[in-house]
Amino acid sequence: SQTIHQWPATLVQPVGSPLSLECTVEGTSNPNLYWYRQAAGRGLQLLFYSVGIGQISSEVPQNLSASRPQDRQFILSSKKLLLSDSGFYLCAWKRKENTGELFFGEGSRLTVL
Amino acid sequence: DAKTTQPPSMDCAEGRAANLPCNHSTISGNEYVYWYRQIHSQGPQYIIHGLKNNETNEMASLIITEDRKSSTLILPHATLRDTAVYYCIVRVQGAQKLVFGQGTRLTINP
Numbered sequence: 001s002q003t004i005h006q007w008p009a010t011l012v013q014p015v016g017s018p019l020s021l022e023c024t025v026e027g028t029s030n031p032n033l034y035w036y037r038q039a040a041g042r043g044l045q046l047l048f049y050s051v052g053i054g055q056i057s058s059e060v061p062q063n064l065s066a067s068r069p070q071d072r073q074f075i076l077s078s079k080k081l082l083l084s085d086s087g088f089y090l091c092a093w094k095r096k097e098n099t100g101e102l103f104f105g106e107g108s109r110l111t112v113l
Numbered sequence: 114d115a116k117t118t119q120p121p122s123m124d125c126a127e128g129r130a131a132n133l134p135c136n137h138s139t140i141s142g143n144e145y146v147y148w149y150r151q152i153h154s155q156g157p158q159y160i161i162h163g164l165k166n167n168e169t170n171e172m173a174s175l176i177i178t179e180d181r182k183s184s185t186l187i188l189p190h191a192t193l194r195d196t197a198v199y200y201c202i203v204r205v206q207g208a209q210k211l212v213f214g215q216g217t218r219l220t221i222n223p
Binding site for chain 1: 151154157158214215
């Protein structure tokens, strides 16, 4: 069976510090991978998605970047965090078949102080 | 992807059927209707999807109108654990990304 894990689950970081959130998928190959963010009381915002190693599509201009160094690994990074980067970050994967559903990780809650 | 409109919140009594509406009047012929739900502090969970026929699974039923401009998600016997935000999404077949709207916050009351 397929599993998705992301870490850390909770993170408190000062403004201006770097960020690295990691997500890995097991039990499948060549998945599409996604990073979403949910600010407090808001909906889900798609940040990045990737259809293959080294292929990153950015949905909104922002202070964040994503990388996919391996087939089942997706990393969300920032060089200098802003207060507005606080939120609940969710990684997800999907098979490439046409009607494939999204499977989400447990989420990482980031608080920038 | 077509825009969807959902009521921001709804209430339902435990044990009754919860009917969550979604308008997608600009849907095109190759767009599927997806429903997800998000329980507080968790990632969204897939519920069901359909193209034009009604669909049913162990979680819910999806009723799509004949003109496909709207749909209803039905939770036949709502429980307290069904309290969540429910998202209706339309997506082109084969599209790589899924864009979520604001959803409907469903509260099941005892």
